[in-house]
Amino acid sequence: MAKARTAYVCGDCGAEYSKWQGQCTQCQAWSTLSEVRLASKAGKSAERSGFAGKGSSDAVVTALAAVSEAEELRTQIGIGELDRVLGGGLVRGSVVLVGGDPGIGKSTLLIQALAAVSDRMRTLYVTGEESLGQVASRARRLGLPLNAMQALADTGIGRILETSLESRPDVLVIDSIQTMYAQDLESAPGSVTQVRESAARLVRYAKESGCAVFLVGHVTKEGGIAGPRVLEHMVDAVLYFEGESGSRFRVLRAFKNRFGAVNELGVFAMGDRGLKEVPNPSAIFLSGNENPTPGSIVMVTREGTRPLLVEVQALVDQSPLANPRRVTLGLEQNRLAMLLAVLHKHGGIALYDQDVFVNVVGGIRVQETAADLPVLLAVLSSFRNRPLPLRTVAFGEVGLGGEIRPVPNGEERLREAIHHGFKRIIMPKANAPRKPPAGVEVIAVERLVEAIDACRDA
Numbered sequence: 001m002a003k004a005r006t007a008y009v010c011g012d013c014g015a016e017y018s019k020w021q022g023q024c025t026q027c028q029a030w031s032t033l034s035e036v037r038l039a040s041k042a043g044k045s046a047e048r049s050g051f052a053g054k055g056s057s058d059a060v061v062t063a064l065a066a067v068s069e070a071e072e073l074r075t076q077i078g079i080g081e082l083d084r085v086l087g088g089g090l091v092r093g094s095v096v097l098v099g100g101d102p103g104i105g106k107s108t109l110l111i112q113a114l115a116a117v118s119d120r121m122r123t124l125y126v127t128g129e130e131s132l133g134q135v136a137s138r139a140r141r142l143g144l145p146l147n148a149m150q151a152l153a154d155t156g157i158g159r160i161l162e163t164s165l166e167s168r169p170d171v172l173v174i175d176s177i178q179t180m181y182a183q184d185l186e187s188a189p190g191s192v193t194q195v196r197e198s199a200a201r202l203v204r205y206a207k208e209s210g211c212a213v214f215l216v217g218h219v220t221k222e223g224g225i226a227g228p229r230v231l232e233h234m235v236d237a238v239l240y241f242e243g244e245s246g247s248r249f250r251v252l253r254a255f256k257n258r259f260g261a262v263n264e265l266g267v268f269a270m271g272d273r274g275l276k277e278v279p280n281p282s283a284i285f286l287s288g289n290e291n292p293t294p295g296s297i298v299m300v301t302r303e304g305t306r307p308l309l310v311e312v313q314a315l316v317d318q319s320p321l322a323n324p325r326r327v328t329l330g331l332e333q334n335r336l337a338m339l340l341a342v343l344h345k346h347g348g349i350a351l352y353d354q355d356v357f358v359n360v361v362g363g364i365r366v367q368e369t370a371a372d373l374p375v376l377l378a379v380l381s382s383f384r385n386r387p388l389p390l391r392t393v394a395f396g397e398v399g400l401g402g403e404i405r406p407v408p409n410g411e412e413r414l415r416e417a418i419h420h421g422f423k424r425i426i427m428p429k430a431n432a433p434r435k436p437p438a439g440v441e442v443i444a445v446e447r448l449v450e451a452i453d454a455c456r457d458a
């Protein structure tokens with residue numbers, strides 16, 4: 001019997017240490033290290049190559065060309081937006097982590113997904129948070145076909161895997177991974193050790209049996225999956241649910257995907273019959289304000305494979321503080337600080353005594369640099385307290401030299417803006433078509449000052 005090794009693992013970033021320490025040197029978080037028992041080195045490698053040691057010693061080198069593609073068998077779930085985020089359907093034997101704030105709709109989405117495949121696949125929904133009665137009544141209220149769906153209320157990972165080996169589901173949902181525990185470990189349910197070990201066993205089970213596994217994970221205030229960020233490394237795909245509590249729209253984003261594109265978005269609307277797909281979401285993130293408002297501009301972002309119109313709002317106000325605030329919602333904060341420096345250096349506009357707040361409407365997160373130019377124009381518009389003309393759209397990356405850089409798929413963004421009735425488009429010169437389409441004004445800019453000038457007469 002191999003001796004167990006102990007290690008100390010950071011619950012935030014997953015870094016491993018041989019000794020306990022107060023601060024994680026990797027991510028600088030305090031008091032996040034907890035003790036984890038690992039199988040010994042020898043035991044670990046045997047474990048890694050197979051399930052419960054069966055046939056684990058015969059490693060075979062194979063020519064890649066000889067590996068058939070059928071290994072990556074996909075099933076369309078039938079919920080188009082979910083299939084899209086998964087990269088074109090659910091892959092056999094894959095493990096997908098679905099993260100998001102409590103109450104955002106993780107359980108709802110997954111029970112709907114199970115119902116959608118229940119006519120073709122055996123399903124098992126394991127709940128560690130709600131009673132079977134609650135699960136059934138939700139499914140009934142959603143009008144889902146109950147007779148083809150199996151559920152289990154349990155939190156012991158050993159028993160769950162035994163049950164699964166008997167009933168052999170094709171799709172297994174674990175709601176949530178934080179409630180699961182391995183009976184043979186001493187630490188408490190919800191601890192890093194437990195979550196990590198439970199997930200590891202489920203991953204092994206998925207690979208061995210070919211069953212696709214969804215793990216539900218709660219998200220901490222900081223935005224990571226609670227406790228073990230380590231989970232992100234173990235699973236094949238990580239999907240995050242985003243959305244504002246006040247809005248009925250929900251965005252599912254692929255954060256990692258071994259079987260598809262990352263940053264692909266799926267859009268849903270939460271209604272009284274659960275989550276409904278929004279297959280054509282391009283205009284839902286506009287505030288719908290028909291009066292010109294200072295500090296507001298629409299941008300065309302292209303997260304995933306679709307262009308999306310989103311409204312960016314800025315508020316610039318005289319600051320009482322020695323260190324004025326720079327606050328962003330849905331954008332990266334450091335990027336805003338950088339953009340404000342560019343605005344000062346190359347636009348001659350100083351905001352060092354002003355608080356600057358920037359928000360992306362609808363609770364969506366924009367990660368691409370095409371937001372640079374619209375953010376600066378919104379900031380400027382609020383600072384001057386002068387609205388941009390209605391029906392104006394902007395996109396473009398701003399460089400440290402004050403240049404406006406092109407962004408991918410510029411023409412597609414332009415077409416999308418025109419399609420939604422925008423008449424004035426401020427965009428990078430390198431992206432602009434040589435002959436602008438009739439009826440719209442394309443303002444192609446190479447330098448930040450040109451963009452500022454274009455908004456001066458507003």
Ligand code: TYD
Pocket residue numbers: 100101102103104105106107108109138142270271272273274275
């Ligand atoms: P839920 O799926 O339980 O969230 P999670 O599993 O991520 O914690 O979603 C619960 C929320 O969704 C709750 O606030 C009520 C709302 N909801 C609806 O608006 N309509 C519905 O049909 C359902 C099932 C839930």
Ligand code: MG
Pocket residue numbers: 106107108129175
């Ligand atoms: Mg839930």
